[in-house]
Each structure stands twice: as C-alpha cells, then as structure tokens.
Amino acid sequence: MISRWVVGVILLFAVLLFMLPKSDEETLSRIASASMLKCTQNFRERVARQVLSKGVVDVKFNNKCSDLIGSLVLDEQGRMIITGKSYSLRMTLSAVVEGEKIRWRCRGEPAAAVTKLCKP
Numbered sequence: 001m002i003s004r005w006v007v008g009v010i011l012l013f014a015v016l017l018f019m020l021p022k023s024d025e026e027t028l029s030r031i032a033s034a035s036m037l038k039c040t041q042n043f044r045e046r047v048a049r050q051v052l053s054k055g056v057v058d059v060k061f062n063n064k065c066s067d068l069i070g071s072l073v074l075d076e077q078g079r080m081i082i083t084g085k086s087y088s089l090r091m092t093l094s095a096v097v098e099g100e101k102i103r104w105r106c107r108g109e110p111a112a113a114v115t116k117l118c119k120p
Contacts, residue, residue, distance in 0.1 A: 029087040029113035032068055036082055036091065037106070037117060039065035040072065044080075044093070048102035051078040051095045091118055 043061050050057045057078045063069055070085035078095040091108040108114030 026112055029084075029089060030115050032084060032087045033089050033091060033108060033113065033118065034115040036065065036068050036084065036089070037115065039063075039069060040080075040082065040093075043072075044104060047074065047078045047080070048095060051097065051102055052100065087113065089113055 040061075043059065046059045047057055050059060056076050057074060058076075059074065061072045061074065063072065066085070068084060068086055070083045071081075072083075073081045080093050082091045082093070083089070088110075089108065091106055091114060094105045094107075096103045096105050106118035108118030
C-alpha cells in the first residue's frame with residue numbers, strides 16, 4: 001500500500017516537472033531584452049524631450065541594470081545602440097517624431113533572441 005502511494009507521488013512529480021515551462025537560452029534572452037528596454041525607459045523619455053526640442057541630444061545614461069546592459073551608445077540625433085552584457089544581444093532604438101510625440105523604432109539581433117517589441 002505504501003509503495004503504491006510512493007510510486008503515485010513520484011509519477012505526479014514527474015508529470016508536473018514535464019509541465020513546467022522550458023527555460024532555454026532563447027527564452028531567457030528574450031526576457032533579458034525586454035528587461036533591457038524597461039531599464040532604459042526613463043532614459044528614453046529624457047532623450048525624447050531633447051529630440052522634440054530639436055536640440056542636440058546629450059543625455060547621460062545611468063546604467064542601473066549593469067548585469068544586463070553592457071553598453072549604451074547614444075548619438076546626437078537620439079539613436080541609441082544597446083548591447084547586452086549577460087546575453088549577446090544588440091538593439092538599435094531610433095526616435096521617430098510623430099507630431100508632438102516620439103515613437104521608438106526598435107531593431108534587434110539575433111532575431112530569435114530579442115523581444116517581440118523589436119523587429120529582426
């Protein structure tokens with residue numbers, strides 16, 4: 001009786017283990033790329049204000065996600081290139097002026113590893 005109970009519990013744990021989501025490298029890098037975008041949100045808002053004022057963009061980036069973001073390069077037009085530290089990701093964000101607002105166009109590589117918010 002006890003041995004059937006033990007076997008049943010083991011089978012239950014085995015089934016639950018197979019039901020858990022897979023945490024492969026591609027999925028983890030997609031999560032990391034979305035986190036990198038989130039970590040730059042305040043910075044992008046400051047850059048957007050300067051782009052809208054039609055001035056030279058010269059905002060300094062304070063990297064609070066140094067475990068994810070290896071570097072962020074910003075040019076005078078507000079285009080930024082974010083390179084991952086823990087994952088080999090590269091995302092290019094370009095400010096697109098639409099009236100009085102900024103929309104960020106995002107391109108990322110490798111395509112399979114970046115968030116769906118970035119186009120390959």
